[in-house]
Amino acid sequence: MKSRVFTNRTLNLRKIKYIGLDMDHTLVKYNTQEFEALAHKCMKEKLINRGYPDIIGELPFEFEQAIRGLVIDEARGNLLKLSRHGAIRASRHGTKRMDFQTQQQIYTGTYVDLGDPNFSAIDTAFSISVAVLYSQLVDYKLKNPSLEFPEHKTMFNDVVDVLDESHRDGSIKNVVAKNLDKYILKNEKVVEGLERFVRHDKKIFIVTNSDFHYTKLLLDYAVSPFLKDHKSWMDLFFIVITFSQKPRFFFDNLRFLKVDPKDGSMTNMEEKLTAGIYQGGCADVFEADLELKGEDILYVGDHIYGDIVRLKKDCNWRTALVVEELDDELKKMEHAKPLQDQIRALMEDKEPLEFELVDLISKKIEDSDNSKDEKIEALQSQISELDKKISPLIKQQASIFNHHWGEVMRAGNEESYFAHQVDRFADIYMPNLADLLSLSPRTYFRAKRRPLAHELALSLVLDEET
Ligand SMILES: [Mg+2]
Numbered sequence: 274m275k276s277r278v279f280t281n282r283t284l285n286l287r288k289i290k291y292i293g294l295d296m297d298h299t300l301v302k303y304n305t306q307e308f309e310a311l312a313h314k315c316m317k318e319k320l321i322n323r324g325y326p327d328i329i330g331e332l333p334f335e336f337e338q339a340i341r342g343l344v345i346d347e348a349r350g351n352l353l354k355l356s357r358h359g360a361i362r363a364s365r366h367g368t369k370r371m372d373f374q375t376q377q378q379i380y381t382g383t384y385v386d387l388g389d390p391n392f393s394a395i396d397t398a399f400s401i402s403v404a405v406l407y408s409q410l411v412d413y414k415l416k417n418p419s420l421e422f423p424e425h426k427t428m429f430n431d432v433v434d435v436l437d438e439s440h441r442d443g444s445i446k447n448v449v450a451k452n453l454d455k456y457i458l459k460n461e462k463v464v465e466g467l468e469r470f471v472r473h474d475k476k477i478f479i480v481t482n483s484d485f486h487y488t489k490l491l492l493d494y495a496v497s498p499f500l501k502d503h504k505s506w507m508d509l510f511f512i513v514i515t516f517s518q519k520p521r522f523f524f525d526n527l528r529f530l531k532v533d534p535k536d537g538s539m540t541n542m543e544e545k546l547t548a549g550i551y552q553g554g555c556a557d558v559f560e561a562d563l564e565l566k567g568e569d570i571l572y573v574g575d576h577i578y579g580d581i582v583r584l585k586k587d588c589n590w591r592t593a594l595v596v597e598e599l600d601d602e603l604k605k606m607e608h609a610k611p612l613q614d615q616i617r618a619l620m621e622d623k624e625p626l627e628f629e630l631v632d633l634i635s636k637k638i639e640d641s642d643n644s645k646d647e648k649i650e651a652l653q654s655q656i657s658e659l660d661k662k663i664s665p666l667i668k669q670q671a672s673i674f675n676h677h678w679g680e681v682m683r684a685g686n687e688e689s690y691f692a693h694q695v696d697r698f699a700d701i702y703m704p705n706l707a708d709l710l711s712l713s714p715r716t717y718f719r720a721k722r723r724p725l726a727h728e729l730a731l732s733l734v735l736d737e738e739t
Contacts, residue, residue: 276708276712277599277603277703277704277705277708278593278701278702278703278708278709278712278716278718279701279702279703280700280701280718280719280720280721281695281696281699281700281701281702281720282700282701282720283717283718283719283720284571284591284700284701284717284718285717285718286571286712286713286714286715286716286717286718287714287715287716287717288568288569289475289569289570289571289591290474290475290476290565290569290570291475291476291477291478291511291563291565291569291570291571292470292475292476292477292478292570292571292572292573293477293478293479293480293570293571293572293573293590294477294478294479294480294572294573294574294706295479295480295481295519295572295573295574295575295576295580296479296481296483296488296491296492297399297481297482297483297491297575298397298398298399298575298576298595298597299573299574299575299580299595299706300463300479300495300496300706301457301491301492301495301496302457302458302460302597302705303398303456303457303458304455304456304457304458305336305398305401305597306336307455307456308449308456309334309336309398309399309401309402309405310334310336310402311445311448311449311456312399312402312436312439312445313332313334313402313405313406314334315435315436315439315444315445316402316403316406316432316435316436316439317329317330317332317406318330318444319435319438319439319444320431320432320435323431323435324421325410325422325431326413326417326420326421326422328413328417328420329409329410329413332406332409332413334402334405335368335405335409336401336405337675337676337677338368338404338405338408338409338677339352339395339401339404339405339408339678340395340401340598340675340677340678340681341395341396341397341398341400341401341577341596341598341681341691342354342394342395342577342681342689342690342691342692342694343394343395343404343678344385344387344392344393344394344395344690345392345393345394345395345403345404345407345429346385346391346392347391347392347393347425347426347429347430348391348425348426349366349379349391349425350366350367350407350408350411350414350425350428351364351365351366351371351379352364352365352404352408353385354678354679354684354689354690355385355387355684355689355690356684356685356687356688356689356690357684357687357688357689357690357692357693358384358687359384359385359386359387359690360383360384360684361376361380361383361384361385362684362685362687362689363678363679363684364376365408365677366411366415367408367409367410367411367412367415368408368409368411368412368677369412387690391426394577394578394690394691396576396577396578396579397575397576397577397579398575398597402436403432403433403436406432407428407429407432410422410428410432411425411428414428446487446490450490453490453491453494457491457494457495459494459495459498459499460495460705460707461499462707462710462711463496463705463706463707463710464496464499464500464509465499465501465710466706466707466709466710466711467496467509467710468500468501468502468503468509469710469714470710470714471502471503471509472502473714473715475714476511476512477509477510477511478510478511478512478513478514479510479512479513479514479515480514480517480519480522480572481513481514481515481516481517482516482517482518482519482579483515483516484515484516484537484552485515485516485532485534485537485550485552486537488513488515489534489537492506493505493506496509507534507550511548512546512548512549512550512551513549513550513551514529514550514551514552514553514554514559515532515550515551515552516552516553517552517553517554518553519574519576519579519580519583520578520579520580520582520583520584520587521555522554522555522556523555523556523583523584523587523588524555524556524583524586524587524588525555526555526557526558527553527554527555528541528553528554529542529546529551529552529553529554529555529558530542530551530552530553530554531549531550531551532549532550532551532552534550539552545562546558546559546562546563556584556587556588556590560588567588567589567590567591568589568590568591570590570591571590571591571592571593571700572584572590572591572592572593573592573593573594573595573706573709574592574593574594574595575594575595575596575597577594577691577694577695577698577699580592580594581594581694581698581699582694582698584698585697585698586698591700592698592699592700592701593699593700593701593702593703593709594695594698594699594701594702594703595702595703595704595705595706596681596682596695596702596703596704597704597705598681598704599681599682599702599703599704600704600705602674602680602681602682603704605673605674605680606680608673609670609673609674612666612669612670612673613670615666616663616666616667616670619659619662619663619666620663622659623656623659623660623663626652626655626656626659627656629652630649630652630653630656633645633648633649633652634649637649682695700718701718
């Protein structure tokens with residue numbers, strides 16, 4: 274079977290001594306659609322309690338309305354999909370598509386400054402419900418001017434606030450705890466793979482922002498039942514760090530507290546870190562106490578900012594990103610490939626015609642020579658014939674992916690801003706942790722030489738000549 278682990282930077286697993294795992298959406302998979310629907314419901318109830326109009330209770334959860342990597346313009350009520358250069362490639366006001374002219378007027382050009390505090394990105398699947406509910410509220414505010422909806426920015430802050438509250442006060446967790454089989458996807462292969470890696474002397478540890486009780490709930494359910502060489506997850510994982518406050522864990526200096534696994538009670542600690550369960554802490558002390566260098570550690574997470582970008586910027590741990598959307602998108606890419614091939618072939622037919630056309634028009638202007646007018650017309654009609662074939666193919670190809678936003682990793686012909694972050698900060702990436710664990714713990718991930726624009730052009734010329 275083909276490996277589904279993709280390499281941005283060369284990484285030798287044999288040299289990795291410690292493998293760190295994020296828990297939510299990395300070690301433990303959620304039924305994202307169900308979980309986000311639950312979050313959406315809890316948020317609506319809390320907003321109504323805070324005085325939002327009762328009608329918002331009827332808003333249905335539409336999972337497809339948002340994808341990871343989109344940027345929310347909190348002050349204007351817009352959702353944006355950006356290319357790798359930060360250029361807007363698709364935009365919506367609420368859930369309604371914005372036309373290009375409006376978009377240009379608002380953003381005076383195509384590029385946005387991501388340093389603007391009014392922008393925030395959908396960095397994890399946990400934020401899909403925020404983006405969906407916020408866009409729906411923006412629609413409602415527009416449609417019902419007589420009802421009292423706050424300003425866009427306030428609405429956004431309220432949505433984020435009620436999500437945090439729903440996590441904090443147990444509104445979400447209590448429902449998950451009672452319906453684990455609905456919200457959590459068990460995967461025996463992950464546990465099998467972890468035990469195999471342990472047999473190769475890899476130390477596996479967890480750094481999660483979830484608290485001890487929730488961590489225990491999920492690991493008792495998703496890990497312990499499948500163990501063969503260990504009694505419980507507490508024996509499998511060398512160190513478990515709960516409530517870690519990532520990304521601060523990677524750059525701040527927070528203290529570790531020791532957690533008693535019997536009741537979750539905590540005590541201060543003066544001694545060095547050893548096997549066990551902890552709360553808080555920071556990467557510096559972790560490395561120092563265990564006498565590790567950054568490159569001895571591979572950290573696997575799903576949060577592009579909290580797990581990966583800050584980690585790469587602040588520590589030099591190796592990084593692996595889980596992009597669960599790829600599971601579906603890889604299948605769809607296979608499905609779209611024949612269309613993609615047809616589009617490429619037609620574009621390759623079109624390019625030399627365009628080149629010739631530009632050349633003839635230039636000569637006509639420079640030499641005031643009208644003798645080539647017929648040829649110019651013929652070329653123009655050939656190009657428009659090709660466009661007529663290309664345009665429905667592009668639509669057909671786009672319809673295979675998310676109908677509102679297309680692929681997570683692409684913005685039209687370019688990479689999406691999200692794909693750019695993955696490329697820059699994740700050494701390797703994959704749809705599931707199981708994909709990594711199904712490989713040998715001695716795997717050498719080799720980054721392929723990537724052609725630059727001029728090398729690509731040269732190789733095409735060489736291909737044509739040979
Ligand atoms: Mg996570």
